[in-house]
Every structure is written in structure tokens, then in C-alpha cells.
Amino acid sequence: MYDKKIGRNDPCWCGSQIKYKKCHLFRDKQEPMKHWEINREFNNVNSRKKCSCPDSFNESCTGNVIRAHTVPKTSSLKAISDAGHVLGLKMSYEAIRKNRGRPLLEKIGINHASTFNGFCKYHDDVIFAPLEKESFVASQKQCFLLAYRAFAREYYAIVGAQELSTLRHGADKGKHIEAQFDIQMNNFLYELGNRAAIEDLNYHKSYFDSALENDDFSTARAVIFTFDEAPPVMVCGGTNPDFDFDGNPVQDLMDLMKRTDNLSVTSYYDGEKGIIAFSWLENSDETCCKVMSSLLHKDREEYVPIIIQYMFKNFENVFVSPKWWESESETNRKILMKLFGDNISTNISPNANGITKPLSVYNFPQLRDVITVGSPLSTEP
Ligand SMILES: [Zn+2]
Ligand SMILES: [Zn+2]
Numbered sequence: 001m002y003d004k005k006i007g008r009n010d011p012c013w014c015g016s017q018i019k020y021k022k023c024h025l026f027r028d029k030q031e032p033m034k035h036w037e038i039n040r041e042f043n044n045v046n047s048r049k050k051c052s053c054p055d056s057f058n059e060s061c062t063g064n065v066i067r068a069h070t071v072p073k074t075s076s077l078k079a080i081s082d083a084g085h086v087l088g089l090k091m092s093y094e095a096i097r098k099n100r101g102r103p104l105l106e107k108i109g110i111n112h113a114s115t116f117n118g119f120c121k122y123h124d125d126v127i128f129a130p131l132e133k134e135s136f137v138a139s140q141k142q143c144f145l146l147a148y149r150a151f152a153r154e155y156y157a158i159v160g161a162q163e164l165s166t167l168r169h170g171a172d173k174g175k176h177i178e179a180q181f182d183i184q185m186n187n188f189l190y191e192l193g194n195r196a197a198i199e200d201l202n203y204h205k206s207y208f209d210s211a212l213e214n215d216d217f218s219t220a221r222a223v224i225f226t227f228d229e230a231p232p233v234m235v236c237g238g239t240n241p242d243f244d245f246d247g248n249p250v251q252d253l254m255d256l257m258k259r260t261d262n263l264s265v266t267s268y269y270d271g272e273k274g275i276i277a278f279s280w281l282e283n284s285d286e287t288c289c290k291v292m293s294s295l296l297h298k299d300r301e302e303y304v305p306i307i308i309q310y311m312f313k314n315f316e317n318v319f320v321s322p323k324w325w326e327s328e329s330e331t332n333r334k335i336l337m338k339l340f341g342d343n344i345s346t347n348i349s350p351n352a353n354g355i356t357k358p359l360s361v362y363n364f365p366q367l368r369d370v371i372t373v374g375s376p377l378s379t380e381p
Contacts, residue, residue: 032174054209063121070236079230080321144220147279150264221375227274232324237315244294247352261287305358
């Protein structure tokens with residue numbers, strides 16, 4: 001057996017760099033972690049306070065780090081709320097445990113929906129003023145800020161996931177040796193992927209930061225869909241697209257040595273029109289241009305259902321109007337929750353289900369315009 005060969009003072013087999021005697025020796029006899037301990041750690045990490053501004057702006061950080069909304073509260077969330085609530089996914093350990101890992105849309109107060117502790121009061125105000133205080137004219141700066149906010153949230157979340165590694169490492173306390181091997185093997189693969197993701201996001205962060213530092217937003221690109229009213233589905237998220245809207249693979253996310261391209265999707269309401277924006281920076285042109293032109297090549301009436309499905313398929317930071325959700329048929333809700341489940345599950349292999357064609361007809365405000373910003377996008381077939 002393994003534990004007869006390994007010395008008490010040898011580095012532990014699990015890769016922790018800790019001596020075996022202080023790590024996995026007698027792990028099976030240790031007290032399993034309590035739910036409240038896991039919950040506390042989870043909440044600590046997900047409420048940690050850190051301004052996401054470029055390091056060179058740190059001196060001007062003032063005020064406390066606040067609960068910043070990624071979907072604006074007063075204009076957007078309020079517009080789709082019912083008695084102060086929207087529907088969304090509760091991302092707490094308690095909620096995940098209660099729902100046994102199945103995604104469930106639950107009522108969330110608009111003060112809490114879409115927030116993260118990722119900007120100080122000053123930078124949240126100053127950096128995002130062109131979005132919060134001006135109507136949306138699809139300027140490159142506004143398009144940049146939409147991508148930036150989604151990116152900052154993504155970055156905050158992934159660093160948080162990294163900080164939970166101690167928790168993951170202790171998940172096998174009290175379990176027998178085979179289960180310990182399984183758990184630590186999963187952890188190892190998870191950490192490997194997570195580290196690659198952080199390196200990747202650091203690479204993107206340098207592009208976002210330098211645009212802010214130089215006040216030069218010429219690298220921003222976007223395809224904007226505008227609507228007569230507030231979109232009943234609000235989202236703010238970043239993704240590394242693996243398929244285009246025709247189902248063709250566009251980048252290999254399993255190749256950990258290669259930088260991945262990043263696409264943000266944001267919806268909001270500026271008080272006059274609804275907006276769903278796909279935005280990215282120049283360094284992600286290769287993938288994002290392919291992805292977006294594959295959408296624009298479709299029939300115009302297919303845009304909206306496919307976009308709705310795309311939002312459910314790719315993001316967990318999604319907020320839904322309770323009235324709209326009720327107005328949709330049982331079948332439609334099932335379709336969308338199935339896509340939402342694909343997104344959250346870790347054991348479904350990547351696929352393009354639900355993004356290549358409309359799976360149903362949904363109620364949605366009238367599409368007004370499609371605007372392409374700053375992009376070398378080709379609309380030739
Ligand atoms: Zn160990
Ligand atoms: Zn700050």
C-alpha cells in the first residue's frame with residue numbers, strides 16, 4: 001500500500017508540498033468538514049473586497065470597495081423587476097447544496113442581484129460614468145466599458161475560485177484512501193485548468209488596463225442589438241467561445257498553452273432603449289469576428305431567439321423578469337433551463353446545442369437596430 005512506502009517526512013502524495021505526516025497521514029480519521037465551515041469560507045472568498053482598477057490607478061482608490069452592480073440597478077434591473085425582485089441563480093454554497101447542484105431560478109432583491117465587491121466607490125463612479133450617466137450611443141468607449149465590466153467580474157470570480165483551493169484540498173477529510181485519491185486527482189486537474197485560466201485572464205487584463213491608462217478605446221469592438229424596451233433577460237458575462245453560431249469549433253480551449261479569445265455579453269436598459277451588446281477587444285478579433293459573423297449571416301428573425309438561448313447557455317450571471325418568465329410556456333422554460341444546466345454542469349462535454357438555431361419562439365421586445373462598432377467584421381457569406 002502507498003502509505004507503507006511513503007515516509008512521514010516525505011512530501012505528501014497529493015502534491016500539496018506539505019510533509020505527509022501533516023497532510024494525508026490519518027486523513028481518513030480526520031473530522032470531515034462541516035457544511036457551515038464550507039459555507040463560511042465560500043462566503044468569505046466571494047465577498048472579499050478588491051478594486052479591479054489597473055494597478056497604476058490604485059493611489060486614487062477612495063471610499064470603500066462597494067457592492068458594484070454588473071447590471072445597472074436603477075435603470076436596468078428595476079425595469080424588469082417585480083416588487084423589487086428579479087429571478088436569478090443564487091451562487092452560494094447553501095443554494096447549491098439545497099438544489100443539489102441543479103440550477104434553479106430564485107427570487108433575488110435588485111439590491112443584491114448581479115453585484116460583486118470589485119470596485120471602490122470612486123472607480124465604480126468614474127470609470128463607468130459614460131454608461132451610467134449618458135444614454136447609449138454605441139461609442140467605442142461605451143462598448144469598451146461593457147466588455148470591461150464583464151471582464152472584471154470574471155476575473156474576480158476566477159481569483160476567488162483559486163482562493164478556495166485549501167477548501168477543496170480538505171474535502172477528503174474522513175474519507176477512505178480511494179476516495180482521497182479521486183478527490184485529489186480532481187483537485188489537481190481543476191487547479192491546472194484554473195491556473196491556466198488565470199494566466200489567460202491576466203493576459204487580457206493587460207489589454208483592458210492599458211486602454212484605461214491611455215484613455216484610448218480604439219481596440220474595442222462590438223455588435224449591438226437595440227430593442228424598443230428593456231430586455232427581460234439581463235446578463236453581464238465574459239466567455240471564451242468554443243463554437244460559432246453554425247456549430248463550428250473556433251478555438252481549442254483544452255490547449256492550455258494557447259491564449260484564448262474572450263467575448264463579453266451585456267444587456268441593459270438606458271431608459272430609452274434596450275441593449276444587448278457582444279463586445280471584445282482587438283486581441284480577440286480572430287475568434288470573435290468568426291463567431292459574430294456566423295450570427296449576422298442568419299435570418300434576422302433568428303437573431304433574438306438564438307441570443308436568448310446563448311445567454312442561458314453561456315452565463316450564470318443572468319437575471320430574468322419574473323413577469324416574462326411566467327409569460328413563457330412550460331416548454332420554453334424547460335428548454336432554457338436545460339441550456340442553463342449545460343452551462344453550470346462540469347460533466348457535460350462542450351457542445352453547440354442551442355446556439356445554432358431557434359429552439360422555440362419567445363416573447364421579446366421588438367428588435368430595432370443591429371450596429372457594428374469598430375470591428376473588421378465581414379458580413380459577406
Ligand atoms: Zn496530502
Ligand atoms: Zn479603486
